[in-house]
Amino acid sequence: MPAADIVHEVSIMQSTLALAEQQARQSGAAAIHSLRMRIGTLSGVVAEALQFAFQALKADTLAAGATLEVEEVRPACWCGECRAEFEVTDFLYECPHCHRPSVDLRRGRELALVSLEVS
Amino acid sequence: MCQECGCSQKGPYKIDGQPVGEVVLSGGQHAMVEDKPAGHVHTHSHAPGHAHPHVHLDLNLPVLAQNDRFAERNRGAFQALGLVVLNVVSSPGAGKTTLLRKTLETLKGRRRAAVIVGDLATENDADRLRTTGAPVVQVTTGTLCHLEAEMISRALAKLDLKNLDLLIIENVGNLVCPASFDLGEGTRVALLSTTEGEDKPLKYPPIFQNADAVILTKTDLAEAVEFNRAAALANLRQASPKARLFETSAKTGTGISEWCDYLAGLRTR
Ligand SMILES: Nc1nc2c(ncn2[C@@H]2O[C@H](COP(=O)(O)OP(=O)(O)OP(=O)(O)O)[C@@H](O)[C@H]2O)c(=O)[nH]1
Ligand SMILES: [Mg+2]
Ligand SMILES: [Zn+2]
Ligand SMILES: [Zn+2]
Numbered sequence: 001m002p003a004a005d006i007v008h009e010v011s012i013m014q015s016t017l018a019l020a021e022q023q024a025r026q027s028g029a030a031a032i033h034s035l036r037m038r039i040g041t042l043s044g045v046v047a048e049a050l051q052f053a054f055q056a057l058k059a060d061t062l063a064a065g066a067t068l069e070v071e072e073v074r075p076a077c078w079c080g081e082c083r084a085e086f087e088v089t090d091f092l093y094e095c096p097h098c099h100r101p102s103v104d105l106r107r108g109r110e111l112a113l114v115s116l117e118v119s
Numbered sequence: 120m121c122q123e124c125g126c127s128q129k130g131p132y133k134i135d136g137q138p139v140g141e142v143v144l145s146g147g148q149h150a151m152v153e154d155k156p157a158g159h160v161h162t163h164s165h166a167p168g169h170a171h172p173h174v175h176l177d178l179n180l181p182v183l184a185q186n187d188r189f190a191e192r193n194r195g196a197f198q199a200l201g202l203v204v205l206n207v208v209s210s211p212g213a214g215k216t217t218l219l220r221k222t223l224e225t226l227k228g229r230r231r232a233a234v235i236v237g238d239l240a241t242e243n244d245a246d247r248l249r250t251t252g253a254p255v256v257q258v259t260t261g262t263l264c265h266l267e268a269e270m271i272s273r274a275l276a277k278l279d280l281k282n283l284d285l286l287i288i289e290n291v292g293n294l295v296c297p298a299s300f301d302l303g304e305g306t307r308v309a310l311l312s313t314t315e316g317e318d319k320p321l322k323y324p325p326i327f328q329n330a331d332a333v334i335l336t337k338t339d340l341a342e343a344v345e346f347n348r349a350a351a352l353a354n355l356r357q358a359s360p361k362a363r364l365f366e367t368s369a370k371t372g373t374g375i376s377e378w379c380d381y382l383a384g385l386r387t388r
Contacts, residue, residue, distance in 0.1 A: 091324035115177050
């Protein structure tokens with residue numbers, strides 16, 4: 001993977017590892033064994049690149065021996081007209097039932113540290 | 120981000136012609152991790168052979184990219200100051216600087232406004248805006264085709280924020296990358312000029328989708344370029360369903376007062 005393509009994920013992973021270390025230390029742990037992240041497909045973060053960045057950055061952290069699990073969330077909007085959620089398939093967020101555009105994106109932009117296994 | 124143009128490596132940039140060094144967020148490079156304690160903590164049975172029990176920490180904490188950390192910091196400062204902040208985006212030459220000059224002149228005496236303007240190079244746009252008497256900071260981004268939140272943090276230091284009501288950020292002319300970079304603004308404004316075709320909003324949806332206001336500019340040229348107004352408005356309504364729509368000509372002054380009344384009515388958020 002060319003370096004330029006993962007600059008964004010490297011920055012995200014630095015933030016993630018810092019957050020994970022801080023949370024692990026707060027609970028008195030000395031090592032992180034696994035991290036679980038949740039990323040929306042509209043978050044601008046690519047799961048593969050995130051794994052790559054994790055492998056590159058974990059060495060000098062409490063997570064040096066840890067694994068990373070990434071769960072992806074597909075984007076979904078809420079249609080106020082149909083009172084239903086629909087999966088987003090293009091950039092226009094159009095409800096497939098009533099064809100009205102929705103601005104109420106309910107899922108798809110997540111970028112979160114879900115959980116840790118520590119000891 | 121910016122996978123589209125490969126611009127993700129930020130090079131040196133300048134503020135009012137002065138080179139800027141690397142910035143370090145307070146608390147070091149990994150700043151602004153939240154101080155919330157861990158959520159539910161519970162131990163669980165672990166595989167035999169493990170010396171220490173593993174503990175599962177449920178966190179569900181958001182992770183912010185570097186730009187978003189700066190953007191959130193900017194947003195907090197804007198809210199604390201009660202400052203209305205616009206991020207104005209469009210393709211190159213759609214008429215941002217010209218409209219902003221008119222805007223500054225029209226709002227004179229009603230709102231104390233300042234501008235931060237981003238361009239790859241030159242101070243030309245800043246010079247054009249300064250003729251209105253408003254404080255203007257020019258950011259020359261060098262190689263970067265968009266403004267980033269950190270550049271705004273830096274530029275803010277040049278402004279007397281306590282004596283401002285409105286801060287207008289003119290982004291680098293580019294319909295792609297600025298969509299991905301939050302600057303901490305409360306209101307995003309996208310321009311579409313009559314000379315660039317009716318279907319731009321459909322070709323570059325992200326920039327229009329996030330807009331709170333969309334301005335159709337250069338309406339005086341519509342006839343000459345056989346601009347199809349109905350088609351453009353239909354496309355805009357589809358691409359920017361939540362945006363307020365304005366139609367302006369900086370040349371004849373059409374629509375400028377409606378636009379300025381809207382600005383004068385905005386509150387910090
Ligand atoms: N006829 C007409 N020309 C306009 C109008 N607004 C801008 N222009 C012209 O369009 C050209 C570009 O305008 P600018 O205001 O510099 O555009 P910009 O979006 O700031 O451009 P960049 O900062 O380079 O992206 C200039 O020659 C302006 O005089 C308008 O309402 N009517
Ligand atoms: Mg300009
Ligand atoms: Zn619907
Ligand atoms: Zn770019």
